Amino acid sequence: MFAIKYGAGEGRVKQPVDMSSRLSESGYRLTPQRLMVVRAVEEADSHISAEEIYLQIRARYPHMNISTVYRTLELLSGLGLVTETDMGDGRVRYHSIGKGHHHHLVCQKCGEIIDVEESMLSPLWSEIGQRYGFKVDMKHLAFFGLCAKCRG
Numbered sequence: 001m002f003a004i005k006y007g008a009g010e011g012r013v014k015q016p017v018d019m020s021s022r023l024s025e026s027g028y029r030l031t032p033q034r035l036m037v038v039r040a041v042e043e044a045d046s047h048i049s050a051e052e053i054y055l056q057i058r059a060r061y062p063h064m065n066i067s068t069v070y071r072t073l074e075l076l077s078g079l080g081l082v083t084e085t086d087m088g089d090g091r092v093r094y095h096s097i098g099k100g101h102h103h104h105l106v107c108q109k110c111g112e113i114i115d116v117e118e119s120m121l122s123p124l125w126s127e128i129g130q131r132y133g134f135k136v137d138m139k140h141l142a143f144f145g146l147c148a149k150c151r152g
């Protein structure tokens with residue numbers, strides 16, 4: 001279903017997040033459309049784009065509108081329930097924060113994506129903070145390059 005392959009992310013800390021109750025706790029109505037978007041993000045094995053969510057929902061519910069998908073994702077992202085990252089192919093991908101804090105190594109040749117745990121990079125952020133007094137916004141990053149196979 002995805003053109004991009006995701007590497008192993010088994011080592012990740014997962015904290016289940018009930019996005020729909022968080023939405024209603026924040027005062028948002030749980031419309032069927034919103035719930036369908038929430039479910040698509042929750043059920044995605046990995047990262048999912050707005051376009052993929054839209055196609056998935058529209059297969060069962062032809063009245064779905066892509067702008068509703070975008071608006072719901074913005075809402076979830078504003079509440080900190082999903083994170084988004086640009087994997088370099090022009091499509092932003094989303095995943096539930098329940099998948100744990102991580103980053104990605106994206107191979108520009110074959111599209112392989114390897115997950116990197118935040119703990120590997122956090123020493124770098126503190127080093128940058130000490131050296132430059134700069135606080136890195138280390139949300140969900142993609143690093144581009146060549147994977148071991150493609151380096152040959």
Ligand SMILES: [Zn+2]
Nearest residue numbers: 047095102140
């Ligand atoms: Zn990710």
Ligand SMILES: [Zn+2]
Nearest residue numbers: 107110147150
């Ligand atoms: Zn590669």
